[in-house]
Amino acid sequence: MGRADARRAQGREARRAARGGGIRRFFTWRKMLGAFFGLCLLVMGAFAALYVYVDVPEANAQAQKQSNVYKYSDGTLLARSNSEVNREIVDIGTVPKGVQHAFVAAENKSFYRDQGVDLKGTTRGLLNTLSGKGKQGGSTITQQYVKNYYLTQDQTVSRKLKELVISLKVDQRMKKDDILAGYLNTVYYGRGASGIQAAAQAYYGVDAKDLDTSQGAYLAALLQAPSQYDWAVASERGKKLVKDRWAYTLNNMVDEGWLDRAERDKMTFPVPDAPKAAPGMDGQTGYLVEAANDEMKRQGITDEMLDAGGWTITLNIDRKRQKQLEKSVDKQLEDQLDRKDSKVDATVQAGATSVDPKTGKVVALYGGVGATEHYISNATRQDYQPASTFKPLVLASALENGSVTQDGDLIGLDTVYDGTSKRPVVGSDTPFAPQNEDDRSYDSPTVRTAMDKSINSVFAQMVVDVTPSAVKKTALDLGVPDKNFPERPAITLGTMNASTWDMAGVYATLDNHGKKVTPTIVKSAEHRDRTMEPVDGVGGQAISRASADTVTQALTDVVDVGSGHEANTSAYDAAGKTGTSENNKAAWFAGYTPELTTVVALYGESTKDGGGQVSLTGTANSGRANGGGFPAKIWADYTLGALGGGSDATFDLEGVERGETSVTESPSVTPSETDEPSETPSEEPETPTESPSETAGEESPPAETPSETPSGDPSESPSATKDPDDGDQPPGERPGSDGLLGQ
Template sequence: RPAKKRFIDYPRFGKDGWRRWMPSWRQVTAVFIGFVGSIVGLIGIAYAMVGVPNVNLAAKAQNNVYLWSNGDQMIATGGEVNRQIIGIDDIPQAMQDAVISGENKTFETDRGVDPMGIARALFNMAKGGETQGGSTITQQYVKNTRLNQQQTFTRKFKELFISIKVGATMKKSEIMAGYLNTSYFGRGAYGIQAAARTYYGIDADKLNPSQCAFLAALLKGPTYYDPAGATNIDPNATAASNKVNSEIRWKAILDAEVTLKRLSPTDRAKYTKYPMPLPIKTNTQMAGQIGYMVTTVNHYLLNNKILTQTQLEQGGYSIKTTFQKPKVEALEAAVQKVQKANIKPGGTHKNDDGEDADKFVQFGGASLNPTDGAIEAIYGGADATKHFTNNADETGAQVGSTFKPFVLAAAMTHGARNPDDPPVQGDDERTPVSPDSWFSGKNNQLIKDYTGKPWIGYDKNNKPFQWRQPNDDGDNYPKVTLRTALDKSLNSPYVQLGQDVGTDLVSKAALAAGLVADSNNGLLDYKNSVTYSIGTSSPSAIRMADAYATFDNHGVQNEPYSVTSVLHEGDTFWKHHSTPKVAFSTEVSDTITGMLADVIKKGTGETAQLPGGRVAAGKTGTTDDNKSAWFDGYTPQLSTSIVMFRRDDATHTEKAGKAINNPFLSMYGTAGQQTIHGNSYPAQIWKDYMSAALDGAPKTPFQQPTGSVGKVIWGNVPSPTPTPTATTPTPSTTPPTTPPTTPPTTPPTTPPTSPTPSDTPTTPCFPWQNCNNPTTPPPSSTPTGTPTGSPTSGPPGRGPNKPGGGL
């Protein structure tokens, strides 16, 4: 007797082989109906469980609370509830038309959701991108009412169900009113009534169509469409670029209204002038250094994608920073002390052109912990409510000779190139360079390429020229070690060393130390500038402090950071974790630290010596035409960078939405000094700040190198016979007491139009054999001329238009 079939006949009864495991059409249909039914049931349950938004509870402006490193409150921002709910009858039809034309042309006929927009958002989110764009007004209204802006699939699906329910149960007029009452328009204004009062000083029902189009444009993102700018959130959101963005969108919305027959061509013709809103009100809470610190923190949160722009604007976060209040106050006090005593705008000090040389003088500074990169203090300018550029985080001022340690790092890590080999060489084909290597320190030294032939450049007319590198103040040392050249901040040895090593590797060393290459700071310009090695690039003070901290931290680099943790509604939202990277060997870094310590002990940095015998390492820097002066230095506990320059904020703007890097102004005559050097006011500020910041801290010595680095080479001076070893004593750095027998050559102010004749050898010539130098210096380490100023005699003089990079 055959067996009875089971209720669920699987595997199938009475079938053999593979047919036993193949479901029947009846079974497939049953499973499909069951699956669809389950999905429909789940959708129904989800639809029933979600509620319609309550506009009165939505879009509350919440504080972002910024905390000092010790947990004390620094400032609470964005907490004002600048919102007043108004009915649809008080919202002008022109505002509704502008929003529909700009945001959702099918608003009056759609069902509240845009399936294609949702699909695009989910696809972008799966790729790790933004989910913005493609939403209907209904979906945007729902999103406005949900404070949790985390980009997740769960949130997107829940918003979808809420949007469907809103579209099915609410009138279009209610949705429009809800959307305009909960939208964020920037400047702390939530809702159309607050926006009308903030931007035009009138109630919403008094807005004209042109003003409505402007406010509708802000819904795209006030950070980038408010003509006042929002550089505190994004440094690219400048006033000029935002105005261009805003005006383009304002016109597009008005034109779209005409196309959709919501505005007549006659009425459109009335509105041709851009409706510039009221200027933004100054937030006195941001005065002094507070605004600069908040800006630094916001940039860090956004650039590292810890928070989105929307999250930051909506608020509700407790942000613990790395800033230490006593150190911030000490840095500000050190700058103000120098300013008050020496900088006197108003005509007291004039330059040779009769201009006020103290006008537009600015300072910037940053100080961080070398062991992990925590930024403990910054000086961004005199007042964040009056001077809007954060000088601690701004690029533009060339760093001069403070860049030389990166040349040393590259030379000791990779070595000088073999002149017989191609330009690109591996480290095993090179000669590692010892700091006791010898180079010509002559003023106006002819610079050669790594093969020993004169370096050839081309001017703007494509005519070739050779380069003779001057030293600051015309210092003249026919033969000098790299140690002594760093002490005295001689330029010619380091320009030549950069050519021997390769400026590409110098750039690589600077980036490894912590500098960042972008379009503004010239760090990638190593191919085009023979003087690249003496600081033609222009990193920020924060980045210079971090790069020097890498030497301080024995070659281990940490990214500078300003936030330790972020909390949201009491829960940890994000926490900082350092990711240290090895940039240089311990031997290389500690050797450079010893050399920089000598700069402060007996070189151009003597004015920065700290009291009580506390060890310090640092370097001075001055640039072409005396347009900036730096002092960068560190102790085992703290790395600090100070910059001084002149620039008119009123002209440091943008044109047609593009940044203008207007030239820095010369500091000849500033503070009554002929020339401002890094060893003057920047070093004084550095010393005063570091003395206060480290008061009571242990006097920890620097770690000594565990071994020697590199070999002694004779860079572009004759090698004695036999060649000395690395134990050759360093020549005396004491200036001679006899005057030079011949005056130094005056450096050219413009490059020659043709190459200087030189003899070309018929056999390979190592650079240190000096085969092609037209003027072979005598084998003596004694300089032929006395420097025009000593490090302790105040800022020595220098004439205009001389290439810098010296003190």
């Protein structure tokens, strides 16, 4: 190598040395340490600013959502409300300590000692998020609670930083038990269950308060992977993993001193129940839930309070009696109908309400073919007339007011009236002349006989004798809801509106010796933040016991030998009344035993858009529908089953009022032009002795006839035309046909 080359080599070495020394001078350990501390100060400053800037927010809407739980009277589950979240928030005090400790042992052993955060786990999560590796574990119970209750499930850096800050603040502000309660109530367990109460029901069919430690350990283990660890659907590997985690949870409890080792060794894996579909709102369930919600609203619980969820609502509905009522409607009505091919059958709607007359509890209710198919509940709808089920109220008012006939005779069961069909009422400013069933006239029938056969002309005159205003007052006192019905003689035919629910209350009041009964379906309604006072189903005397018991005496004959004979099974003591509204649009049977009051009704409802009332004539090819037909048969079948095959209980009647027995002047009986002479009785005994098939002709079609010299507004005068539906069947083929209204 020449000297020139040597000099060049030396120059290169010198330049290299100069560069190396410069880098070393720049990256000295002092400068690096200073930079590190500076970065730490920067991070701390940024975190301090973040800590000040980020406050604990309001809870997110999803975390606060709960479902309402509806139960039968025996505590078994009826339904959960249709909520986006199946959750029922419970207090931490109701969760057994062993179960609480199981969750802490599984998720965060240091929960009771830490400051609410896991810096290592949070840092790992931030790095995973930044690198795109997705979800990570390691969060504390406090952090998971904050994520579920205050934030979202988004996997972002900003959300994780907020979670860290809020967790620190929450840990400072809240007690550990409250944080744990929030966590248990918000976390998702699979099977559609959010919160430990819903999870306890979903996996073990018990409330959270009844979980044991082993079951709690399974639910705690489940949280790591709910879809994979659900025993019902888990693979063999999934089952092994969840059993291992269950054991890990219990062993941690032993290590923390929360569980005795000997007790732990005795524990076996608690295999959860098979999953069950949550009861929906189809069938009768929706009607029951709607009735309960409506009652709660009447008690001051708003829609907003109900929609927020969290209610545990126990109904008075007796599960066995409810099933019996559904079975009876199916057997006695639905199985006879051809809804697909018969236009008449397609219009038939059934409704029923059954009440305990001693308490007012609604023990069974039938709202229709199904709440998801027919949205209006036929049990509580008030757009049809109760027809002649109103007649006992006329008698009750007469007895209560000590009313007398136009001849001055005190009205009672043995008081004699004029039973002439189309007889104009006497003593009324409003003309009224109702037609009896089949236009039949009766020679001097007693009130008892008039009730048995539902003789329109007798009760029309009785309304006038009592005065329409007095009758209306008694009806309202007994529970008829329509306060706007006119005070006219025609009210004897039930021209106001009422539901089976309303009339069940009215008849239960008669059953309860005149003491007011208000049907009530909610047994209890519990919520952790508010209360609802249940309805008191029994009040004071609406009418005297003597009046009520006299009406009951009259109605026992209706079931024994009168228009309601189809309700008589000889297995119980019963009283009742039939009714059919104008043009066969509704047919009713309202009846009671000493232990049970039930009202059943059929309604004709058009299947066309907009609905509307139509005739029931021809239902199941049975001619003219009436209260003594399908309704009475449903009533009898249900009552027999609901009473366990029968009952020895008898009516305890006191002070039954017989009234006057002297016969008043009465016109002779004349067959109508439309009736065959053999079909018109020339003389009617006060207590019929013929067989029901021969005598039980219910009330007639009361096509009303104006008085001979109408006065006042012509619109007040009823039509004299006979109802076109009358006569669709030969008279002898409809022993239970009820009267049709003429206006």
